[in-house]
Amino acid sequence: MNEPLLRKSLLAIALTGLAAGLAGALGAQFLLPPESVWTLATLPVIAALAVSIFRDLFAGRLGVDAIALLSMSAALVFGEALAAVVVAIMYTGGNVLEDYARGRAERDLKALTDRSPRIAHRRSGERFESIPVDQVSVDDELMVRAGEVLPVDGVLLDDSARVDESAITGEPFPKACKRSDALRSGTVNAGEMFHMRASAMAGQSTYAGIVRMVEAAQTAKAPFIRLADRFALVLLPLTLIVAGIAWYASADPIRALAVLVVATPCPLILAAPIAFIAGVSRAARHGILMKGSTALEALAKARTAVFDKTGTLTHGGAQLVEMEVAPGRDSDELLGLLASLEQASHHVLADAIVALAKERALKLFRPEGVCEYRGSGLKGIVCGVSVSAGSQSLILADRDLPAWAERIVARYKGQPALAVYVAVDERLAAILVLGDGLRADAVDAMSRLRRAGINRSLMLTGDDVETANRIGGTLGFDRIVADASPADKVAIIKAETLAAPTMMVGDGINDAPALATATVGVAMGARGATASSEAADVIVLTDHLGPVADAVAIAHRTTTIAKQSIVVGLALSGVAMIAAGFGLITPVAGALLQEGIDVAVILNALRALGGDQISKARFG
Numbered sequence: 001m002n003e004p005l006l007r008k009s010l011l012a013i014a015l016t017g018l019a020a021g022l023a024g025a026l027g028a029q030f031l032l033p034p035e036s037v038w039t040l041a042t043l044p045v046i047a048a049l050a051v052s053i054f055r056d057l058f059a060g061r062l063g064v065d066a067i068a069l070l071s072m073s074a075a076l077v078f079g080e081a082l083a084a085v086v087v088a089i090m091y092t093g094g095n096v097l098e099d100y101a102r103g104r105a106e107r108d109l110k111a112l113t114d115r116s117p118r119i120a121h122r123r124s125g126e127r128f129e130s131i132p133v134d135q136v137s138v139d140d141e142l143m144v145r146a147g148e149v150l151p152v153d154g155v156l157l158d159d160s161a162r163v164d165e166s167a168i169t170g171e172p173f174p175k176a177c178k179r180s181d182a183l184r185s186g187t188v189n190a191g192e193m194f195h196m197r198a199s200a201m202a203g204q205s206t207y208a209g210i211v212r213m214v215e216a217a218q219t220a221k222a223p224f225i226r227l228a229d230r231f232a233l234v235l236l237p238l239t240l241i242v243a244g245i246a247w248y249a250s251a252d253p254i255r256a257l258a259v260l261v262v263a264t265p266c267p268l269i270l271a272a273p274i275a276f277i278a279g280v281s282r283a284a285r286h287g288i289l290m291k292g293s294t295a296l297e298a299l300a301k302a303r304t305a306v307f308d309k310t311g312t313l314t315h316g317g318a319q320l321v322e323m324e325v326a327p328g329r330d331s332d333e334l335l336g337l338l339a340s341l342e343q344a345s346h347h348v349l350a351d352a353i354v355a356l357a358k359e360r361a362l363k364l365f366r367p368e369g370v371c372e373y374r375g376s377g378l379k380g381i382v383c384g385v386s387v388s389a390g391s392q393s394l395i396l397a398d399r400d401l402p403a404w405a406e407r408i409v410a411r412y413k414g415q416p417a418l419a420v421y422v423a424v425d426e427r428l429a430a431i432l433v434l435g436d437g438l439r440a441d442a443v444d445a446m447s448r449l450r451r452a453g454i455n456r457s458l459m460l461t462g463d464d465v466e467t468a469n470r471i472g473g474t475l476g477f478d479r480i481v482a483d484a485s486p487a488d489k490v491a492i493i494k495a496e497t498l499a500a501p502t503m504m505v506g507d508g509i510n511d512a513p514a515l516a517t518a519t520v521g522v523a524m525g526a527r528g529a530t531a532s533s534e535a536a537d538v539i540v541l542t543d544h545l546g547p548v549a550d551a552v553a554i555a556h557r558t559t560t561i562a563k564q565s566i567v568v569g570l571a572l573s574g575v576a577m578i579a580a581g582f583g584l585i586t587p588v589a590g591a592l593l594q595e596g597i598d599v600a601v602i603l604n605a606l607r608a609l610g611g612d613q614i615s616k617a618r619f620g
Helices: 003-025 034-058 065-077 081-102 110-115 206-219 227-250 253-263 266-285 293-301 309-313 331-342 348-359 392-396 403-411 442-451 465-475 486-499 509-517 530-535 546-581 587-609
Strands: 119-124 127-132 141-144 154-156 160-164 175-178 194-198 288-290 304-308 319-325 368-373 377-382 385-390 417-424 427-435 456-460 479-481 502-506 520-524 538-540
Touching: 003 034, 003 081, 034 065, 034 081, 065 081, 065 227, 065 253, 081 253, 081 587, 227 253, 227 546, 253 546, 253 587, 266 288, 266 293, 266 546, 266 587, 288 293, 288 546, 293 520, 293 546, 304 309, 304 486, 304 509, 309 456, 309 465, 309 502, 319 331, 319 348, 319 403, 331 348, 331 377, 331 385, 331 417, 331 427, 348 417, 348 427, 385 392, 392 417, 403 427, 442 456, 442 465, 442 546, 456 465, 456 486, 465 479, 486 502, 486 509, 502 509, 509 520, 538 546, 546 587
Parallel strands: 304 456, 304 502, 456 479, 502 520, 520 538
Antiparallel strands: 119 127, 119 141, 141 194, 154 194, 160 175, 288 538, 319 427, 368 377, 377 385, 385 417, 417 427
């Protein structure tokens, strides 16, 4: 059954019934009197609500919806059909708004499974045949073409290969593999075609394991529970007691009905969804996609923040760290020659070098006679000049480093950075050091998060300890965990969520299980894998950390406004209940008064749309 469509239909029936009944009361000719029209418009709402309450009771839950059921039923019993249909409109309207705010309660894994390898090229005699990946057996010889995803785990049969493991490890640089090296499914062939031998079937391979972890983590999450239901055990008996006292003291059941009508919990039903809708809309304006009100509420509760390193705290790609040029050489001229040559390469570093030259508005030329040496570099002619770039062994062979080059090589020895040696006319002219740098706004974002109530922070990374401490040490993390696998990350997140509500911020497929396990997952969606975006509750659509702090600020402000709306709405309803108990308000007047309270609640909740000074917002 399509429940959102059912609720919209019920709202339409109630509105149509109210309008038709009012028209009849004003003199229009109908087959039925207005009271009968209003009754018929209310009955479907009562029936649907009764089924919903029975279902909740069967599941061990009781919501304040029971007050709405009692007020509508009592209104019909005591001949107050107009009051009944007005309450029906209030209730169904609140449900429709809640459906809109809730969005999808369950995330499907379609995007993740779509990326899963489906075809493998298996040797059959002297040729290779394409087969479904689930037909691959251990020890099968497979061919992986350039750009293809590795279908299963295995070992390399060729002398060398380059594999992009960013989807699994988060590391931005392709890994150079040698014969007999282990290969993992879900990674991508970043070089030329190679052959491998399967060491596991598809269902037992690395990528399939990650998919299973995401599914398990997501199904472990609690279902969406409305904020209103938390007050049910108090509000429902209190309302019945006040209504009973009013009936007993006055011997007038209409007074009890009036109490029930004004106690209908529309402020509870409306306040949180409207505020959350406004908060989600405001977040979107700042490049933050929140998957419904559950994500926003969870983000406001977070007290621990866990960050992935590569692609989250860092850029996740090759950045120029330093460039040293030979005496008498011009750095821009050499960068222009290098970038011109790199236009002929498909290496990930080539793209970074060309992009850097374009950022500096350097003129690039078409290279000629380019010869690429797999895994080592390339040589060619640019504007009549011989230019070569790549590893030290390719450029210098057995020659010694000149004195000016020794200094930069020594500075980055043992560091997680790549050196590109550049020679012009067979003479070393420059050395470029490329690495994964810290995001410019990382320090400020961490400071803002601490002001927002994040009192514990961790960094998880698959990198070695030295690299992890170099990045994490500048940001003041309470704990830094290096050499962490996806399974390690899930275990740590589980432990942290037991101690306090935990926010996980990551970007790669390897982060997807941890994102789904955390109280609230935040994915860096600008370059993040689809899997992490599907597993996360919040997606940052820009390549900056600042929006993560913005998201927390918006969540705090939105939940504060929602709570204010609920408290004010309930206070006004409480005053109206007392007035109705003393006979000062009739059921119809009470229903209209409740509509006025609803309008006030909505206007207050819509304040969540405003307040653009996010970084200066106060956190309650």
